[in-house]
Amino acid sequence: MSHQLSDSDKEPWTLVQNQIKEKVTPQQFTTWFSGLNLVKLDANEIYISAPNSFCKEWIENNYIDTITSSLEEASISNRKIKFIIENTSSSGPKPCTQSSDSSPNTDSPTYINKNYNFDNFLVGPCNRLAHAAALAVSESPGTAYNPLFIHGSVGLGKTHLLHAILLRLQEKGHKTLYLPCESFVNHYISTIKTGDWDNFRNKYRQIDVLLIDDVHFLANSQSTREEFFHTFNALYTRQKQIVLSSDCPPEEIPTIEERLISRFRWGLITRVDPPGFETSVAIIQKKTSLLDMELSYDIACYLAENVVSSVREIEGTLTNIHRYATMNEGKVDLGLVKQLIKGFSKQKRNIGIEKILNTVTKHYGVQLSQLHSKRKLRSITLPRQVAMHLARKFTNLSLEEIGGYMGGRDHTTVMHADDKIKKLKVLDRNVSSAVRKLEDTLTKQQEY
Numbered sequence: 001m002s003h004q005l006s007d008s009d010k011e012p013w014t015l016v017q018n019q020i021k022e023k024v025t026p027q028q029f030t031t032w033f034s035g036l037n038l039v040k041l042d043a044n045e046i047y048i049s050a051p052n053s054f055c056k057e058w059i060e061n062n063y064i065d066t067i068t069s070s071l072e073e074a075s076i077s078n079r080k081i082k083f084i085i086e087n088t089s090s091s092g093p094k095p096c097t098q099s100s101d102s103s104p105n106t107d108s109p110t111y112i113n114k115n116y117n118f119d120n121f122l123v124g125p126c127n128r129l130a131h132a133a134a135l136a137v138s139e140s141p142g143t144a145y146n147p148l149f150i151h152g153s154v155g156l157g158k159t160h161l162l163h164a165i166l167l168r169l170q171e172k173g174h175k176t177l178y179l180p181c182e183s184f185v186n187h188y189i190s191t192i193k194t195g196d197w198d199n200f201r202n203k204y205r206q207i208d209v210l211l212i213d214d215v216h217f218l219a220n221s222q223s224t225r226e227e228f229f230h231t232f233n234a235l236y237t238r239q240k241q242i243v244l245s246s247d248c249p250p251e252e253i254p255t256i257e258e259r260l261i262s263r264f265r266w267g268l269i270t271r272v273d274p275p276g277f278e279t280s281v282a283i284i285q286k287k288t289s290l291l292d293m294e295l296s297y298d299i300a301c302y303l304a305e306n307v308v309s310s311v312r313e314i315e316g317t318l319t320n321i322h323r324y325a326t327m328n329e330g331k332v333d334l335g336l337v338k339q340l341i342k343g344f345s346k347q348k349r350n351i352g353i354e355k356i357l358n359t360v361t362k363h364y365g366v367q368l369s370q371l372h373s374k375r376k377l378r379s380i381t382l383p384r385q386v387a388m389h390l391a392r393k394f395t396n397l398s399l400e401e402i403g404g405y406m407g408g409r410d411h412t413t414v415m416h417a418d419d420k421i422k423k424l425k426v427l428d429r430n431v432s433s434a435v436r437k438l439e440d441t442l443t444k445q446q447e448y
């Protein structure tokens, strides 16, 4: 039985919206969610209206998990979500929001972290090429490497390098513009509303250097990619510098067109990797001195061995240690650090790797030996990557250890798999529901 909703029936939607608000930033909420409405609820389906197809597509591609979990939290679960486009008399696309403040203030200095400069960036084998290229671009923008494309997992210093280039070039008086890709997309959408294309184009084209962070965000909007392509061409032909970052190499950005990939290849594509032992020690020593905290070499080594996945994770651990140290009159010894790290990692549920492998192989109907093999069929690579993602999420094993359980793979493979599944959880409904199911099974088993 289905029914159209009257006003009094709309209360559940308010609950859902409140749940969504807890998961996204106010700007994301205003831009993408405030224009959505619940139109019909059946036993099996829920119909949500979006103001235009652009918004519908964006939500489906980027925020389906957010909507699904918010519906569950508002006790509207187990229904297929269907999006419909609102009937509007006016022609042409409308943005998701009617609010005028959805246009990003990309000139805002709040986006720039002055500490993300070259002086504070530690160089090691993991980032040497990216760092050298960033310096070269700061020396001779538009001629050294154009575009410069830096990719790598989260927390490895991509944003830091982009800011460092920006700060250096600003000092030299170049006209620069840095922005996260999501702001570019938001600006594009608000321009669909205002029609002020001159303003939009002037903003991105009358500059010497354009730095766009996290361009993998372009994955889900064909029309924004189109506009980005023209912006790229306009700057490139005038030898203006373009610097881009992404969490994967260009060809792995889902749905991206070959013509954009080939343009990215015109310059230099370089990867940042997780820091190795020596670089981690150096980073730990640098960060502790910035925190005005004393840490012995032994402790730095212990941390470097045990906190391996990203520089951001190292920083988080140090901040926690610093917090405890301040409460303990500044004293930090190895015993305390070990205890703290154990405490932090206990926050994970600590489900055994065997249980994860069992559950995943059963769910996908594959053999453990297939997960261990080098076969590249999607029917095998997907469960293999899902297993690595779940191991990262639920165990305290290091990347190397997980790689060991997965047929002797190295730590970058595990990291890549984890990232890939995180991305697919947003982009691919089948993957997100399978992973959610697996997580449910694992955490339920845990309760016994």
Ligand code: ADP
Residues within 6 Å of the ligand: 116, 120, 121, 122, 123, 127, 152, 153, 154, 155, 156, 157, 158, 159, 160, 161, 283, 311, 312, 315
């Ligand atoms: P990403 O953009 O790749 O996700 P960030 O640039 O935001 O990562 O880096 C995460 C944190 O780690 C930042 O605080 C940054 O300053 C720090 N960081 C990353 N790499 C380095 C490095 N090589 N030296 C010093 N700090 C670093």
Ligand code: MG
Residues within 6 Å of the ligand: 158, 159, 160, 213
């Ligand atoms: Mg970043």
